[in-house]
Amino acid sequence: MHWQRVRAIVRKDLLAVRRSRPVLVPLIVLPLVFFLAMPVGFGLLGRFLGEVPDSELEPLIRALPAADRAQLERLEPGQQIAVVLISYQFAPLILLVPLAVATAIAADSLAGERERRTLEALLVTPIRDEELFLGKVLAAVLPAVVIGWLGSLVSAVVGIAVTGVGPPLLPSPPWMLLVGLGMPGIALLGLGAVVLISARVRGFQEVMQLSGLLAMPLIGVMVAQASGLFLIDWRLALLGCVVVWAAAFGILRAGRRLFQREALLRLG
Amino acid sequence: MVFDGPIIQVDRLERRFGQTLALAGISFQVTAGEIVGLLGHNGAGKTTTIRLVLGLLTPHGGTVRVFGLEPTVDGERIRQRTGVVGESPGLDERLTARELLQVFADLYDVPRVVQAQRIAALLEQFGLAEVADRRVATYSAGMRQRLALARCLLHDPELLLLDEPTAALDPVAAHHVRELIAERRREGRTILLATHNLDEAERVCDRVVILERGRVLVEGPPRDLAAALGVPAQVTIEVEPEQVNTALDVLARRGMRAQATPELGRILVEQLAKRAVPDVVATLVGAGIAVYGVELRTPSLEDVYLALHQRTERR
Numbered sequence: 001m002h003w004q005r006v007r008a009i010v011r012k013d014l015l016a017v018r019r020s021r022p023v024l025v026p027l028i029v030l031p032l033v034f035f036l037a038m039p040v041g042f043g044l045l046g047r048f049l050g051e052v053p054d055s056e057l058e059p060l061i062r063a064l065p066a067a068d069r070a071q072l073e074r075l076e077p078g079q080q081i082a083v084v085l086i087s088y089q090f091a092p093l094i095l096l097v098p099l100a101v102a103t104a105i106a107a108d109s110l111a112g113e114r115e116r117r118t119l120e121a122l123l124v125t126p127i128r129d130e131e132l133f134l135g136k137v138l139a140a141v142l143p144a145v146v147i148g149w150l151g152s153l154v155s156a157v158v159g160i161a162v163t164g165v166g167p168p169l170l171p172s173p174p175w176m177l178l179v180g181l182g183m184p185g186i187a188l189l190g191l192g193a194v195v196l197i198s199a200r201v202r203g204f205q206e207v208m209q210l211s212g213l214l215a216m217p218l219i220g221v222m223v224a225q226a227s228g229l230f231l232i233d234w235r236l237a238l239l240g241c242v243v244v245w246a247a248a249f250g251i252l253r254a255g256r257r258l259f260q261r262e263a264l265l266r267l268g
Numbered sequence: 269m270v271f272d273g274p275i276i277q278v279d280r281l282e283r284r285f286g287q288t289l290a291l292a293g294i295s296f297q298v299t300a301g302e303i304v305g306l307l308g309h310n311g312a313g314k315t316t317t318i319r320l321v322l323g324l325l326t327p328h329g330g331t332v333r334v335f336g337l338e339p340t341v342d343g344e345r346i347r348q349r350t351g352v353v354g355e356s357p358g359l360d361e362r363l364t365a366r367e368l369l370q371v372f373a374d375l376y377d378v379p380r381v382v383q384a385q386r387i388a389a390l391l392e393q394f395g396l397a398e399v400a401d402r403r404v405a406t407y408s409a410g411m412r413q414r415l416a417l418a419r420c421l422l423h424d425p426e427l428l429l430l431d432e433p434t435a436a437l438d439p440v441a442a443h444h445v446r447e448l449i450a451e452r453r454r455e456g457r458t459i460l461l462a463t464h465n466l467d468e469a470e471r472v473c474d475r476v477v478i479l480e481r482g483r484v485l486v487e488g489p490p491r492d493l494a495a496a497l498g499v500p501a502q503v504t505i506e507v508e509p510e511q512v513n514t515a516l517d518v519l520a521r522r523g524m525r526a527q528a529t530p531e532l533g534r535i536l537v538e539q540l541a542k543r544a545v546p547d548v549v550a551t552l553v554g555a556g557i558a559v560y561g562v563e564l565r566t567p568s569l570e571d572v573y574l575a576l577h578q579r580t581e582r583r
Binding site: 002004005007008009011012015016019020116117118119120121122123124125126127128261262265 | 319322323324325326343344345347348350352354356357358359360361362363367368370371372374375376377380403416419429
């Protein structure tokens, strides 16, 4: 493995992304929404709503693990609302950020590269297929994870500041599991999906649209929680992370097999 | 170890894409220091040949050796010694020229200690030093192609593969790029130039290989091809304008194909061997026609190409 070549691919892709508005906009807007607006909004919502009829809050609290429920019941009603929303109900949605960042960069770096007819210039260099693949993977996953982790840190600090509640309720164990384990996994899964989609679809926009379907399970989990079906505790969060990592591993292996010079040229 | 065989050796090379036979067993070779033109229209097999030479595609028959190595096995080593410019320069427009060259210097394993110096020298040599820190998006087509040429020289390659490097350029930019290619030749590099620009091939190449529908029609030095293939010269005779019709009658009686050109007093005689020219002039003078001049035009590569194309079409 020639790391100089891998680093060159990462550097090139990140330089290009920094100067591409269609890629950069979601990379800025989504973290602002999910890591800043969401905790601030839910924190303020709890504070201003103050009292919520028990009948509305009770199903949500009842779905919490017993230990968390006991701690939660010691809080003010407004704080209870904020904690349930930030730490549990909307927690899976923060995974959308690394997913969106990884897929946007990967789509630009794979399908976009072909669309701009710049891929062949890379293929005629001595770089090996596995080095090019790794460079593309790192260029998409590293920013996704860094943005996800830094954003989560900001989100936790803001959440604590706005609600006045600290650990283990905010951030909660399932939230921390989703951030620590889930974010790298979902970024890899998104990237793997883009590699597979890019092998069949030509343009950046088409790849972005198709990879957007990956957000559906996360939204589904959120809807299921809102309807009182379940609420993610640390066991469910861990199980979710394992599933995501396994899927990412499988999809990336399949993507790597497709990532061959000849196959890339056929599409180019 | 220094390799002293042909730089490129292609032998009965075949390649299909689905049902389409892109290359039907072509053979040719390129020796060190030569500029060889690969001629043909779009779809003749030029780009496929270059991709096979680089190991980007796998042959379906025959062999190709570059520096004595097999591209599908030693593609990485071949690409380390080869510079490539495609029809599309393949430059990410969001990067500056300097950034782009830095990335490719890393990809070509150019040692970091010499990168800055080599990049600066190439930018200077290709007239891009002043715009090196501007994004490629602001460059003209000619500047982009010059940058692509600079990029392909970053690792000081022994072999250059140039695929239609002037196809998308205006005449001035194309001329500039041809000059840059000629300089590379003076440096002793081996060049395989795929083009459908016959004038370019004639001016630049030592030898040409003419491809048609994946087959080699003919190969050799451009100036020798006409004679080898029996493509005749064209002779233009300038006579007294009022005697043009008489002259045409005289030539017709001698069984020659001739016609008046749009230029006043000029007759174009086709299919005429060079050695027959004095006899034709003597005949005209003998018939009382005032002959003011004779112009013999040796067949160009274009004439050869067209003649070959017509023969293939007739088959």
